Amino acid sequence: MSTPVKIGIIGGGLMGREVASALARWFVLDGFPVRAELTAVCDLAEKQREWFRQIPSVRLLTADHRELLSSPEVDVVYVAVPHNLHESIYLDVLNAGKDLFAEKPFGLDLAAARTIAEAARASGRFVRCSSEFPFLPGPQRVYHAARTGAWGKVLEIRSGFHHSSDLDPTKPANWKRQVRTCGEIGVMGDLGMHAVHLPFRLGWKPKRVYAQLQKIYLERPDGKGGMTPCDTWDNALLHTDVEIDGRDVPARFEMKRLAPGETNTWFIEILGTDGGIRYSTKEPKTLWTFQRGKEQLWQRTDLGFHGPFPTITGGIFEPGFPDCFMQMWAAFLSERAGLLGEKFGCVTPEEAVLSHELFDAALRAHTGKAVVPL
Ligand SMILES: NC(=O)c1ccc[n+]([C@@H]2O[C@H](COP(=O)([O-])OP(=O)(O)OC[C@H]3O[C@@H](n4cnc5c(N)ncnc54)[C@H](O)[C@@H]3O)[C@@H](O)[C@H]2O)c1
Numbered sequence: 215m216s217t218p219v220k221i222g223i224i225g226g227g228l229m230g231r232e233v234a235s236a237l238a239r240w241f242v243l244d245g246f247p248v249r250a251e252l253t254a255v256c257d258l259a260e261k262q263r264e265w266f267r268q269i270p271s272v273r274l275l276t277a278d279h280r281e282l283l284s285s286p287e288v289d290v291v292y293v294a295v296p297h298n299l300h301e302s303i304y305l306d307v308l309n310a311g312k313d314l315f316a317e318k319p320f321g322l323d324l325a326a327a328r329t330i331a332e333a334a335r336a337s338g339r340f341v342r343c344s345s346e347f348p349f350l351p352g353p354q355r356v357y358h359a360a361r362t363g364a365w366g367k368v369l370e371i372r373s374g375f376h377h378s379s380d381l382d383p384t385k386p387a388n389w390k391r392q393v394r395t396c397g398e399i400g401v402m403g404d405l406g407m408h409a410v411h412l413p414f415r416l417g418w419k420p421k422r423v424y425a426q427l428q429k430i431y432l433e434r435p436d437g438k439g440g441m442t443p444c445d446t447w448d449n450a451l452l453h454t455d456v457e458i459d460g461r462d463v464p465a466r467f468e469m470k471r472l473a474p475g476e477t478n479t480w481f482i483e484i485l486g487t488d489g490g491i492r493y494s495t496k497e498p499k500t501l502w503t504f505q506r507g508k509e510q511l512w513q514r515t516d517l518g519f520h521g522p523f524p525t526i527t528g529g530i531f532e533p534g535f536p537d538c539f540m541q542m543w544a545a546f547l548s549e550r551a552g553l554l555g556e557k558f559g560c561v562t563p564e565e566a567v568l569s570h571e572l573f574d575a576a577l578r579a580h581t582g583k584a585v586v587p588l
Contacts, residue, residue, distance in 0.1 A: 218249035219547060222288035222312075224279045224303055226257035226266055229294035229317060229344075234269055236540040243540070244524040248547045256282040279303060283310035290340075290550070293317060296395045297403055301326040308333050313340040315546055318407035319573075320566035322397040327570040331563035340550045342560035345411040347375075347480040349541035349558065350533055351517045352493035352501050353412055356482055357558055359503070360416050365486025366506075368458045371418065372483045374468030375408040376476035380431065380448060387434040391444040400427075400446030402573040405469035407561060408480055410572065413456070414565045415558070418465060420454035422587045425576035430472050448472050452576050467572075478535075499532055522557045523548070 221237060223230045237252045254274035255266045263275045276282055283291070283306060291307045292315040293300070300321045307314045314334070320343045321327040334341035347353060379385055389395035390404055397403045428449040436442035449470040455462040473479070481494035490504035492512075501515040518529045521537065523544040548554045561569075571588055579586040 216247070216249055218251040219550075220253045220287050220289045221250055222254040222256070222274075222282045222285070222291045223252065223266075223294070224256045224282060224291060224307075225294035225317075226255050226259075226262040227294060230255065230257070230262075230292070231265065232536070232539050233292050233294070233543070234266060235536055236543050238269060239540070242525050242527065243544055244526050246523060246544060246548075247553060248551050250543070250547055253287045254282045254285055279306065283307060283312060288312060290315060290547075296389045297322045297397050298395045301330055304330045305333050308337040308339055308341070311337075311339070313550060314342075315543075315560075316341065316343045316566075318343055318345060318561070318566070319397070319399065319403035319570065320407075320561075320563070321570065322403075323399065324567075324570040324574040327567045331567045334563045341563055342546050342549070343407065343563070343566045344542065345407045345561045346535075346538045346542040347408055347495065348412045348415075349521055349538040349545065350495070350498070351520050352495075352498065353480075353482065354522060354558065355501050355515075355517070356484070356491050356493050357412060357416070359491050360484060364489050365484065365491075366488030367461070367486060368463050369485045369487065370463060371413060371456070371465040371485075372468065372481070373409045373413050373465070374470070374481055375405040376468065376470045376473035376479045376481075377405070378471075378473050378476045380471040381474065383431050384435060386437040387442045387444050391434060391446055392442075393445045396446050398446075398577060399570075399573040400429075400450070401448055401469045401471050402450050402452075402576060404471070406450070406467070406573055407566070407569055409467045409469055410569050411561050411565070412482060413465060413467075414568060418456040418458065418463075419568060420452075420456055420465065420572055420575075420588050421462070422455055422585050423572060423575050423579050424453045424585045425579040426451040426453075427576070427580040428472075450576065452572065454572070498534065 251271045256279045290313045294317045427447040430448045433441045452467040456465045483492040492502040519531045521541040575586040
């Protein structure tokens with residue numbers, strides 16, 4: 215048996231625990247060549263650290279991320295902290311000589327993303343950024359169908375991610391609702407990477423953008439009996455042009471915290487003159503494909519469990535969030551080991567910088583009510 219890759223987590227909140235969950239059931243991956251083990255966790259909050267005590271492989275729990283980074287028990291560091299801390303902690307990880315699995319949006323803003331990407335390049339370490347939904351079976355089918363290009367002339371692309379819990383004005387604010395900690399880009403930093411990962415990987419890079427950004431609730435309960443300002447963008451519609459086969463094609467990226475009825479909906483739709491494809495996590499087993507023949511036909515395929523990396527789970531069962539998150543980790547660790555081959559990979563630093571270039575241009579487009587070139 216090979217030595218396991220030793221993983222450390224900085225930020226043991228919502229996403230830190232998801233990583234712990236994926237690593238704790240690593241045996242689900244069938245015949246996967248890389249073993250992985252969670253060895254160390256850092257979080258400022260004792261309550262968050264305590265949760266990780268139930269994981270036998272965790273040998274170090276600390277409130278100081280530098281202590282985790284100096285440990286020889288850590289090869290790869292996953293960082294899931296508020297966005298204003300991305301740049302300094304990601305740079306610390308690289309300076310400590312560790313590989314980095316970063317969370318989106320890869321820095322608070324474009325300048326931070328560029329600094330991190332340059333440090334990643336100079337360090338020679340393996341660095342990728344998180345975005346898990348493309349690893350579900352449906353998005354994988356979209357990706358492979360897009361590469362064969364049997365759609366005639368592509369007419370338009372829609373890709374997005376919708377949430378709805380912010381429709382409730384009594385939902386307390388957290389760091390994701392404030393510019394200081396979430397960034398001026400707001401919802402684009404929260405949800406944007408999910409919308410752009412697959413289109414960017416297909417080579418569909420926006421040439422220009424017009425943006426409609428909305429702030430809906432300007433204050434929320436602070437959880438202590440008062441109210442606190444919420445100054446980030448809640449919803450964003452980015453209208454762009456991408457070039458496909460020498461023609462400009464409209465591509466709309468949608469990110470919403472207030473989308474009625476959508477708890478956590480990732481979707482993509484690509485329409486062409488001869489064919490098309492549509493997938494949404496709202497119907498996680500369903501893939502819709504369009505064919506233009508004598509009659510026009512939207513065909514529904516009932517999908518099974520097949521992610522890019524084989525698992526012990528039966529092929530007819532339904533996949534969900536923990537499954538695509540685990541598949542994303544399998545992609546990260548196989549690419550790190552040079553074993554990814556033709557399989558779909560995690561977001562690269564270059565793609566993360568490109569996403570920030572789009573979000574930065576979108577801010578300017580919205581302010582000036584103008585189309586901004588990229
Ligand atoms: N991939 C996804 O689907 C997804 C989903 C949600 C959030 N995220 C991203 O994950 C990151 C974290 O989001 P979250 O929802 O887990 O947030 P969270 O608030 O649940 O957790 C953040 C944790 O970081 C800890 N922390 C803060 N400063 C720290 C420091 N200096 N050192 C160590 N720990 C520190 C906090 O105590 C907290 O436990 C963000 O970048 C966010 O955009 C990704």
